Amino acid sequence: MNFDEILAQIGGFGKFQKILYVWICLPQILLAFHMLVSVFTGAVPPHLCRSEWSSSHAALSFNLSLVADPGADLACSAPGPGRDSPQLNASEALALITSQASAGCQGGWEFSKEIFHSTVATEWDLVCDNANLNNIGASIYMFGLLIGAVVFGALADKYGRRPIILVGLAIQTTFGVGAAFAPNFYIYVILRFVVGTTISAVIMNAFVLGTEWTGSKHRMLAGVITDYFFGFGYIILAGLAYLIRDWRKLQLAISAPGFLFIFYIWVLPKSARWLMANDKNEEAMDLIRKAALMNGKPLQDDEEISQGYKDKLKLEDKKKHTVIDLVRTPKMRRHSLIIFYLWFVNVMVYYGLSLNISDFGMNIYLTQLIFGLVEMPARTITLFTLNRSRKISQMAFLAVGGVACLLTIFIPDELSIIRTILAMIGKFGITASLSIVYIYSAEVFPTVIRQNGIGMGSMCARAGGVLAPVIYLLRTFSKSAPMVLFGLFTLLGAGLTLLLPETANKHLPDTIEDVEGANPRSGGTS
Template sequence: MHFDEILCVIGGFGKFQKLLYVWICAPQIFLAFHMFVSIFTGAVPPHLCRPTWSSADAPSSSNYNLSLLSFSDGWTQLSCSTFLNHSSLGDGLSAGSCQGGWEYSQETFQNTIVTEWDLVCDNAKLNNMGSSIYMSGLLVGAVLYGHLADKYGRRIIILVNLAIQAVFGVGAAFAPNFYVYTALRFVLGTSISGVIMNAFVLGTEWTGPKQRMLAGIITDYAFGCGYILLAGMAYLIRDWRKLQLAISAPGFLFIFYVWVLPKSARWLMASDRKEEAWELIQRAAQMNGNPLSKDLEMQQVYKVEEKTEVKKKHSFIDLVRTPKMRRHSLIVFYLWFANVLVYYGLSLNISDFEMNIYLTQLIFGLVEMPARTITLFTLNRSRKISQLAFLAVGGTACLLTVFIPNELSVIKTGLAMVGKFGITASLSIIYVYSAEVFPTVIRQNGIGIGSMCARTGGVLAPMLYLLKGISPRAPMLLCGLCPLLGSVLTLLLPETANTPLPDTIEDVEGPNLSEEDGGVNPVVDSQTSLKKMESCSIQADR
């Protein structure tokens, strides 16, 4: 509460915070590049098995067309099989494995990791596994750098991860084989997670309560801009190594962040480094045009509260110890998982919609802008209904694509866009909603485990399309059913819009909760906290 009161005096979103968000948003563009570049670097162009016949058996035309699977002289070629002569086999057509390698169409892509390392047919699963390993890096990074940021601070972790991102991103452009490339991308994934998570936290910790939702959406817009720009870059750069280098090398320019990126004063105060925190607060106040007196330092920063109660220590076990808390936690964890699974399931497999891949990527990126904007108008009315409605829209649209024939690719892609719209909006909401569902004493644990569930969904997303071996409709069927289930489960969550945040587990469970079940004496007066926040808002308006 003390730091929020200070922010109200110095300005919750003044010039200092606006400049901070410039520094935070700039890397978000490059994070989007790295997140979705595999759509193009790992694309599978049309390919056919290279012929290995002798000169006597060769077909009359050696200049065959990759778009054709048959020739007028009776020869047939399959993408994973060698040439076979119909006349010698009669009706009993059989195919041998491809021994001579593959010929790839260069109509759309000059070169991809698939064409360079032949990740097709028997090796096709390696491509999907590579994407999943990259997503595993995001999971490891969320766990590792979340802990390190709490220990060493947000700023240093952001700087370290920006450096890792540049070095390993450029290194991936020169990878000698698929396995080295995948290992480099894994480390790159850990750094992406470290930057995304800690940049968001750094911005939030410097922003006043009234502006936090808007500030969080600003970073989403920057990520969306990167999503859109990637389509243009990939269209102009058709070689995967050059494209990987183009999105990675500019990362070295972020070296100047060493001098301009501020630390988190809130974290410094929590770490008992109050003098350093006060210097930052004074600098922010000066930049915002609200210089502070020394009295505020003595009254707010160095103030020592007398505490008569003994605080109960909490752990992640408290998320599932009591009935309501268990129900809320499990539902929120599932919503994180389902949102990210479907978001990346749609985003990373746009080639499945059989339209121009660059145009589809551009439209998918453009869809993100209105999807994130609309949440600004719906969230303050109702978190619960907003979450429920957008999950229902996204799930229903994805489910309808199952019933659209492949010939109607425009309609199928249009429905996928609507699905992407709903899921993107839902994903923006879950950040805010989950932070308000968990009480203060276990909020960080709840958000941390929710993030792990989200990354698990990200790991599984590239593997969704391996389900095509079971049924061509299976991936989109799953993308439809998972959000619809989440929409139904959202009905069991509380409404948190325009209500005070719960501080203790007892605030969630009610007054009948015993101390043995995780209840504590209500030493924190929620009404007093609410009045302080209202006072803060009044000061900010003035």
């Protein structure tokens, strides 16, 4: 007897599982807050080098900063008109600033407060020579997700899903609130790095906990439900940021509600599957009996169930597999490397688009709202395409995302609405593709190394997240470089998907031999 057969007896998605998914989905809203808040807290408003100009000149100066090429040095090195200078029109003032550009900025910068009252960039002058610190800070945060996936993944296998979720939520809330009071940029980055590690702790183990309690027929639907709540967080953040224009207050507003999850200590169940796998059968059976009663399907022979599952685990333990088995044989190696690349490119482009919405030229709050709304149909459409073909669905949505990213480079800045629409289409494609890669990965990897495969895929995804902000540093060389790379990387992923097997309506492979065929080889190239 396997655990899916136990779930079939007690109800694979009954009242017990539905309540569990409420507890799993609620934190997803806060996860979206933490993942995307830097769009607003790290924004760089229009700015010019500060000097002793009068208030009558300030508006003119900021208009010039908007007219000037963002890649130019005018806003960084040229002081504005002096207090005693005569009244100048826009062209005369621009000529004066240009002539003084070589003087360097000695007095710091003056920032427009039309959109933001304060941001990390305005408080610590993360512009011009220090502009790269903003993107580096974002990459360090994403690196936290990578470290968290490795550390908390191992801890969850040792101590269980529930305690790691609880610890992750506690650390996330504490350090998130702490970031709102950071005395300098470097402390802020360290605190955000710790928050990043906890994102992986919560999102991975909540997904696993839900999966381990859900019957196979409902896992795809249940997984999409959690994605919807991340999308809700995406949308809600746009409203919060619009109402709260001070970055410290916004950081506090998205972090403090995490303290409400203290009641999870009493309501969040453990994983019975994990308990049985770790020889804690009595505790597991108590949970299974509770779930069965709540679902209206009380068990009869629970001792027989417990013994049958233990016998299965002993049989499976006879042959150990490691991550090396992912690349040891030809077909498995090809499938693994392609899946790892798909994880990498999906997350890189997803966050590359999500964290840099100010580049598309429209109102930042409206763009955030639109990008959040796009999440809903993008995730919903996969429910209808996946059952027809995993391969074609993955390839098609990647192609849509890649082509849309490439097309944005041909749209002039004046047509910001068209650029935003294209970026929205790209976001639609990559969001749908990201939803699919979770399910596709679980079906491509055989049972004996499935957990290893998904774990490595998750690590590659976090590497993509780390690289996403770094790619935007290329804007100093070419404004279109980031979108060109996002488009080309995504189209390459679409092409590589053709080399993967179709898994829709097929039996899942259990062993590496199932993947390789009758005579798998242990080396060579595929």
